Amino acid sequence: MNASIRDQLLREVATLPVEQARRVLDFVRWLKVAAAPAAELDARVDAALADARTRATATGITDEDIAREIAEHRAHS
Numbered sequence: 001m002n003a004s005i006r007d008q009l010l011r012e013v014a015t016l017p018v019e020q021a022r023r024v025l026d027f028v029r030w031l032k033v034a035a036a037p038a039a040e041l042d043a044r045v046d047a048a049l050a051d052a053r054t055r056a057t058a059t060g061i062t063d064e065d066i067a068r069e070i071a072e073h074r075a076h077s
Contacts, residue, residue: 013021033041056066
């Protein structure tokens with residue numbers, strides 16, 4: 001990104017209320033993800049799932065616990 005565009009973006013975002021600035025940030029992050037190659041996205045999802053499983057195991061949450069909670073949620077939806 002060239003300095004002119006960066007400076008223009010920063011000036012525009014600086015004038016926004018906090019909530020709108022957060023939405024701009026979310027949109028920029030979405031743009032970055034949308035532009036990523038599929039293999040990179042797959043790797044990020046795999047890493048996130050591995051991290052979630054590690055945390056679940058560390059706290060004693062089993063696959064059966066997760067399945068039960070999903071079933072309960074779906075029954076009430």
